[in-house]
């Protein structure tokens with residue numbers, strides 16, 4: 001995965017999704033990053049969660065279960081937990 005900082009990702013995401021509340025999305029992202037640091041796992045398959053996807057989808061999931069794809073090389077993950 002491609003590492004990105006929370007700030008960078010939030011500004012990119014809110015640019016593409018202007019209706020998103022920047023502050024609450026940042027909080028949500030911080031929460032899933034912390035969950036991942038403490039070993040949160042995907043509720044479907046038990047793999048480590050994808051912090052960005054879990055924040056966006058609003059449930060703890062890994063990349064594959066959230067996107068249905070196995071190739072995550074071009075996708076972002078927060079640098080702290082990448």
Ligand SMILES: [Zn+2]
Nearest residue numbers: 042045062065
């Ligand atoms: Zn999964």
